[in-house]
Amino acid sequence: MNPLLSAEEVRVRYGSLTALAGVDLSIHDGQRHALIGPNGAGKTTLLNVIGGATKPQRGTVRFDGRDINRLGPAARARRGINRIHQRPAVFATLTATENVVVAALPRVVPQRRWWPGGRRRTAQHRAGPLLERMGLADVAAVPAGHLAHGQRRQLEIAMALAGSPRLLLLDEPAAGLSAAEVGRLVNLLRALPRAIAMLLVEHRLDLVYALSDTVTVLRDGQTLAAGTPDEIRTSPLVRQAYADGVA
Numbered sequence: 001m002n003p004l005l006s007a008e009e010v011r012v013r014y015g016s017l018t019a020l021a022g023v024d025l026s027i028h029d030g031q032r033h034a035l036i037g038p039n040g041a042g043k044t045t046l047l048n049v050i051g052g053a054t055k056p057q058r059g060t061v062r063f064d065g066r067d068i069n070r071l072g073p074a075a076r077a078r079r080g081i082n083r084i085h086q087r088p089a090v091f092a093t094l095t096a097t098e099n100v101v102v103a104a105l106p107r108v109v110p111q112r113r114w115w116p117g118g119r120r121r122t123a124q125h126r127a128g129p130l131l132e133r134m135g136l137a138d139v140a141a142v143p144a145g146h147l148a149h150g151q152r153r154q155l156e157i158a159m160a161l162a163g164s165p166r167l168l169l170l171d172e173p174a175a176g177l178s179a180a181e182v183g184r185l186v187n188l189l190r191a192l193p194r195a196i197a198m199l200l201v202e203h204r205l206d207l208v209y210a211l212s213d214t215v216t217v218l219r220d221g222q223t224l225a226a227g228t229p230d231e232i233r234t235s236p237l238v239r240q241a242y243a244d245g246v247a
């Protein structure tokens, strides 16, 4: 089976600094893959390359069998690659529902063109179940700017789901959340439909084990190890990398 996403020989340099020195990564439909490694390893850069925000100097990114190197983030989102940002990208003055409606609108195909507001109403119908899925039903009418940080992160995920993603890119989704918020987020992510693949950057190993099927360890822009969470847990190379200073 062809992978949903494959990144081949990806190289990114910033001046004399090599952020990614030829990295390969592939993710199949529904696979939940974690990317771990010390600070500065190149994890966010790789996520940016896959999401389309950073153009690699070399290498190819394929999605669903097509070379998507030339596509920007919006075009990739339309194809099903959705990015969750480290600082939740929500509209502060719009309610939670309105945020999801705005995210859903471009994906709603008008069924009856003569019905004014039909698309918007369809998007509104979609928003309710998505907010409920992400544990936000009670705050649907609250402006996003008034939500707690953890709830804004949940809202951003609801917005990503409104685009019917096939691959979710998450960069340290638990960063800045309280212990209770982290627990809630992990449960919500675990309960997402298995058909949605995930690429999760995370340095908390407990979350990696709770959320991922497979793991790649990056260090200095190179792949140090790849395998199942259990294989990674017992890998001497990985222990060394973590001993050298991740968390």
Ligand SMILES: Nc1ncnc2c1ncn2[C@@H]1O[C@H](COP(=O)(O)OP(=O)(O)O)[C@@H](O)[C@H]1O
Residues within 6 Å of the ligand: 014, 017, 018, 019, 037, 038, 039, 040, 041, 042, 043, 044, 045, 046
């Ligand atoms: N826009 C940029 N300009 C210059 N250097 C950058 C830029 N983005 C990242 N880097 C550098 O590239 C390396 C990898 O960064 P990053 O991908 O953010 O690592 P990680 O997410 O694993 O901590 C680091 O040395 C970082 O300082």
Ligand SMILES: [Mg+2]
Residues within 6 Å of the ligand: 043, 044, 045
């Ligand atoms: Mg990072």
